[in-house]
Amino acid sequence: MINAQYILIVGALLVPLVDLLRRELNVKATKIINYLTLSILLLSFIFEVLFGNIQSTLFNSVDYSYFINSFILLLSTLIFSFMLLHFEKLDTYIDVFFIITVLGATLMVISSNFLSLIISLEMMSIPSYALVLIVKDKKHLEGTFKYLFISMLSIAFLVFGSSLIFLSSGSLSFSSLSTVNYLLFLPGIAIVLAGIAYEATLVPFHSWAPDTYDAADSTVTAFLSSVPKAAGLIVIVHIFTYAFPLAEEFMLVTLMILAMATIIVPSIIAISQSKLKRMLIYSSIAQSGFAFVGVSLLSTISVYSAVFYVFAFATADALVFLSLSMLESKGVYLISDLGKAKNLGMVPVLGLSLGLLSLAGFPPTIGFFGKLLIFMSLIFQGYVWVVIVLIAVLLFSTFYYYNVFRNMYRRKYFLTKFVPIKSDIRWALKEAIIIILMAIVFAGVALISAA
């Protein structure tokens, strides 16, 4: 029985072998390796949709796992093809690392045991350090080191927390935590949460994210800010609904405070950013806070709303950062550059606009429906005051998102016609990818029932 993870495992083993063969035969062209990787990712997406996930004692799929894994694989395929088009020459080891990262992400989402969680978390994080360092210069090195150190620290936390939980309950599996020794269990939960929260960039643990995402190339940022973040949030959902139902009552306040801090703090910082990329990074940290609000409520509808919101913001983040990458190749770095640069091309500008509208929560994009579901689940549990605080923060974010529009559609630039750019097949294909993402952002409402 073939599923997506088998394809990825086979791919992770096959690609280095083919590459070795290529070196032995002294073939210079590395494109064939890239295309092989791309086809493996595409195949795994198809197999995910058709056949689903791996089943074993360590991995157990829930009803939303198929949805999450399919969209993780789809996003990874699209981002990888964008990376191929963007970089002149992609080293072949990057391909293997990409496959392993995606494999780790898909395994993390379906883990049902702390052991498999730790292993798949490491499998996802370690190759992504190399992804940040695709271009080897000082700035990228700095970002990689920050990511590396904080990530090592948090994996250590995760292992320590899991060991405390093992001590207190006698098993590492998620589903057999019925008799627990609370003295060790509570610190265990807290430490596990601290370990995974860095991955989902929740507030006290988010400090690596702005620098790493800023240092990495925009296409890699598109990947880092959508897939690992989504995986981290879904893992927190999974842990708290399956492993810690006992923890509900007293964790609610902690989780809610974490969520509110994650929404409020980056929104305030984002207002003052003049570099477009950093503003988008802070806004994406705030988005994961919104999804975390759904997680912290732990009712059925809030879990579904959190899952749908993760899909909504991951797609919008990928769209926004990929459009940003296209704009950066035209020389746009600061927000005010948007008004001054010429010949930006219609598709990246539209992609950025639509992504920002989705992040700001305007109908009929999926960002609006995600926020609607989060508000619904909050009101149904009775937390109207949280809704009011969220609305206030939404107004902050409206300001900094629309500030980008003010620069993009500035009247002087508006007057010049769009000169058709000499088309370049790579540019056109990049535009095609952005259009696919835009279509999902716009018409993804139909997927509400899938979540």
Next chain:
Amino acid sequence: MINLIYLILPGVLGVIALYLKDITHSNIPSKSISYTAMGATLLLLLLGTIFGFSGFNLAISKAIDLSISFNLNGISLPFLFLAVLMPMLVLPSFKYDVFDKKLTFNVLFLVIYVSIISMFMSSNLLSLFIFMEISLLSAFFAIFLWGNESSFNSAMKFLIFTQISSMLILTAFLMVFLYTGSFELTSIGAFTHSANSIYLSTVFMLVLVAAIIKFPVFPLHVWMPGAYYDSATSITALLSGLFSKIGGYILLLFILFITPISASYFSMPVMILAVISAFYAAFIALSKKDLKMMFSYSSMLYMSLALMGIMSNNAIGIDGGIFLMISYGFISPLAFILTGYLRSQTGTTDMTKVGGLMKKVPTFALFFFIVVFASIGVPGFSNFIGEFLVFLGVFKFYPLIIISIVSMLIATGYYLSAVKRIVFEKFFAPVKNLHDLSKSELIQTVALSFVIIILGIMPYILINSINLGVV
């Protein structure tokens, strides 16, 4: 039987046609595509009033009860009439401010048109909210792109204030969903019509605050002077003629169908607020030297009176409030069109810099008279009916509130002084040769005046279409 979806089809086809025009670089002027679409919608509306309308329902997601369903409720026909007829008469004024990217302007205009019509027809609260948000987003771009130098700040203030009100409305809708389990207006009405609780009063209060922001009514009106003044003429006409009615429409839905009993508890405080707001707007309009600012605050005055009529807890007042809103929805675009003409001819709308225009541009003076007298409430024009019914309803509720009629005296004061300064006295203007109203402007002003006079002489054609008891 005209299915209600046909009313938005011409607009959607118009947007697609404009997009195709852009791709094929054809030479058809964008405005003719817009006029065709809006004219077709008007024709369909007239056919519908003769033959009857039938509903439309398209379920998108059962999980959150989202479906695009169009059904007429008791109060939507007057608003539909306003929303279908008025933009077509306002579009020709774009020549004053839109000098570039006319295609984008027409696309935004048609998107606002279609979304507001869909909003007035929706019977599913969630799709109503979605259409409202789409129209607000397009309005933000429309204000920002073709306005003054400071149009971004005004557009941002407009966006943030109306976002606050949209979020309050969303919270209210979600609370109603929690209470009744559905977003459909008919089923909600059946459930909550005779219910009375603190919960429903909270819902109503949220909608009330949202409507106060949207009308706008003192004290949450701060976005209004900037947004009305800094935008293009046709956009200002749309803002004061259509967007200010959205708040009233949603408030009416709650007063008549969803929470009638809770609404009656809020009548007295809100009417006092409306009186204060009416006096505030009237005094400020009295102090303004700029014609466009004066008309903006005057629009706020009449919206406050309409709020007073709506909250008066009897059918006469509500009829009056609706009628006043619709009639002022025709008068204020006419006013703004005339100020746009004045600015395009003389370069200014400042009343101290122009005077005695009767000698040079008598047709403009004629329509200026019509606007001023219609607005004051001279019988024969539609505003008289609206004001009369509002004051009658208010008197029936609590006689002392009739003191607000003094604000009408102040309105008369500033209007007549404006007439004296601009139309009569010695002629002076920054530019010496003024052309009289051109043909397209003449068509606009004649058509709007015609509607105002017809509504004033035969008000029953509108009042008969209002049915206050039926969802």
